[in-house]
Amino acid sequence: MVSAPLPAVAARPDGKKEKESDSKARLRLWIRLLRASRLIEGMARERLKAQFGATLPRFDVMAALFRKPDGMLMSEISRFLMVSNGNVTGIVDRLVADGLVARSQRSGDRRTSFITLTRKGRAAFAAMAAAHESWIDELLGGISARDAEQMSAKLKSFRSDWEGEA
Amino acid sequence: MVSAPLPAVAARPDGKKEKESDSKARLRLWIRLLRASRLIEGMARERLKAQFGATLPRFDVMAALFRKPDGMLMSEISRFLMVSNGNVTGIVDRLVADGLVARSQRSGDRRTSFITLTRKGRAAFAAMAAAHESWIDELLGGISARDAEQMSAKLKSFRSDWEGEA
DNA sequence: GCCGATTATTTCAAGCTTAAATATTCAAGC
DNA sequence: GCTTGAATATTTAAGCTTGAAATAATCGGC
Numbered sequence: 367m368v369s370a371p372l373p374a375v376a377a378r379p380d381g382k383k384e385k386e387s388d389s390k391a392r393l394r395l396w397i398r399l400l401r402a403s404r405l406i407e408g409m410a411r412e413r414l415k416a417q418f419g420a421t422l423p424r425f426d427v428m429a430a431l432f433r434k435p436d437g438m439l440m441s442e443i444s445r446f447l448m449v450s451n452g453n454v455t456g457i458v459d460r461l462v463a464d465g466l467v468a469r470s471q472r473s474g475d476r477r478t479s480f481i482t483l484t485r486k487g488r489a490a491f492a493a494m495a496a497a498h499e500s501w502i503d504e505l506l507g508g509i510s511a512r513d514a515e516q517m518s519a520k521l522k523s524f525r526s527d528w529e530g531e532a
Numbered sequence: 533m534v535s536a537p538l539p540a541v542a543a544r545p546d547g548k549k550e551k552e553s554d555s556k557a558r559l560r561l562w563i564r565l566l567r568a569s570r571l572i573e574g575m576a577r578e579r580l581k582a583q584f585g586a587t588l589p590r591f592d593v594m595a596a597l598f599r600k601p602d603g604m605l606m607s608e609i610s611r612f613l614m615v616s617n618g619n620v621t622g623i624v625d626r627l628v629a630d631g632l633v634a635r636s637q638r639s640g641d642r643r644t645s646f647i648t649l650t651r652k653g654r655a656a657f658a659a660m661a662a663a664h665e666s667w668i669d670e671l672l673g674g675i676s677a678r679d680a681e682q683m684s685a686k687l688k689s690f691r692s693d694w695e696g697e698a
Numbered sequence: 699g700c701c702g703a704t705t706a707t708t709t710c711a712a713g714c715t716t717a718a719a720t721a722t723t724c725a726a727g728c
Numbered sequence: 729g730c731t732t733g734a735a736t737a738t739t740t741a742a743g744c745t746t747g748a749a750a751t752a753a754t755c756g757g758c
Contacts, residue, residue: 388677389669395680396572396668398687403569404614406562411746423714440737448570450716455738457714477723477736502562503555508690511554514561517683521564524674577716589744606707616746621708623744643706643753700758709750720739728731 406505413501418494423449423457424466425498428483428491431467437480466490572671579667584660589615589623590632591664594649594657597633603646632656 407422414420430446431438438446444454458481461467466487469479483491506514573588580586596612597604604612610620624647627633632653635645649657672680 388680389665391677391680391684392672392675393665393668395675395684395687396672398684399565400569400573401614402687402690403566407566408614415747421713441735448567448574449714451737452717452739453715460713475724475736479737499555499559502559506558506562506690509558509561509686511557513686514554514557517686518557518561518564520675520679520683521561521568524568524672574716581717587743607705615744617707618709618747619745626743641706641754645707702757703755705752705754707750707752710748712747713745715744716742718740720737722735722737724733724735726732726734728729 406502409505410498410501413497414494417497418490420490420494423453424461425491425494427454427457427461428466428487429495431481431483432488432491432495435482437470437472437482439478440481443481461487572668575671576664576667579663580660583663584656586656586660589619590627591657591660593620593623593627594632594653595661597647597649598654598657598661601648603636603638603648605644606647609647627653 410425411422414422414425426447427443430443440454440458441451443458444451447454458467458469462469466484468482468484470482471478472480509517576591577588580588580591592613593609596609606620606624607617609624610617613620624633624635628635632650634648634650636648637644638646675683
């Protein structure tokens with residue numbers, strides 16, 4: 367995915383005409399997007415491990431929970447992080463084993479359990495989040511705040527456009 | 533990583549002043565970037581599996597090799613795809629088992645092996661690549677070619693900026 | 699020619715990830 | 729109350745991923 371060759375022309379299912387360069391421009395954008403993501407993820411993974419002994423998926427789950435003091439369902443976490451259900455089970459299991467998050471049965475529904483950060487988990491996450499924000503700022507420093515906002519807006523609209531169709 | 537809370541202020545190592553909103557804008561960009569990547573990757577993985585019985589990592593390796601008919605070293609593949617060395621070993625093993633790529637010793641250096649696509653591999657990849665390009669074009673259709681080019685350029689510069697420092 | 703450093707690759711353990719299969723619970727509808 | 733279908737969560741198998749350690753081959757200085 368990092369590298370798809372660019373020569374081919376995409377045919378549109380709706381039959382509308384489109385310049386070859388358009389599809390190439392989008393493909394190039396996707397490749398750059400993915401390479402940027404991998405670069406940032408790699409950096410964050412490395413530093414999380416070195417400085418906090420944590421992994422990126424654990425950080426992600428804790429970040430999701432940090433925003434919701436009342437807790438989240440397993441399925442809410444997986445939907446929010448866009449990962450599979452079974453995936454979250456394993457990560458939460460390990461976080462529970464480390465005492466960073468807790469499962470509790472707060473509703474009458476015995477299928478579901480609310481996952482919350484423990485006090486220890488909140489403290490651990492706060493430290494990591496501060497460092498994390500400064501890493502990102504360091505790494506993306508070459509992009510002005512104005513450009514960052516513009517790109518965010520475009521990425522956001524693309525996402526909701528597509529979700530609407532699917 | 534998909535969700536880092538935004539309130540905290542990043543302190544810059546170099547001591548230069550920076551508006552809090554700047555670091556927040558970059559953090560937001562990173563979150564959007566990652567969510568977009570996951571969305572696109574998920575779509576591509578799903579379709580590759582459904583339509584071609586292939587996986588994304590295998591597609592990536594084949595895409596890298598497709599650009600280089602003379603072959604690549606294992607280390608070139610892993611550097612290009614920004615994944616670890618050991619990772620590529622396993623993926624190539626499976627591709628070799630499927631007859632899609634081949635290892636050969638073409639230089640005087642017996643440590644290294646050149647990896648190339650087989651004829652079968654080239655044919656398989658060509659079909660996947662055409663479909664892949666149209667998927668991306670479909671998914672990113674909401675972004676104009678002009679915007680795509682602008683964003684590509686900004687992402688590229690950020691990347692080389694950082695690589696220069698590190 | 700020998701030795702230490704370097705380079706290329708593989709191996710391994712731990713953890714992550716998905717998709718599919720399974721189990722459990724809930725909510726209706728009868 | 730019982731059944732059925734939907735929703736939720738977990739388990740499983742296969743594959744991906746990393747980082748570190750092990751292996752192997754090469755290179756450079758002597």
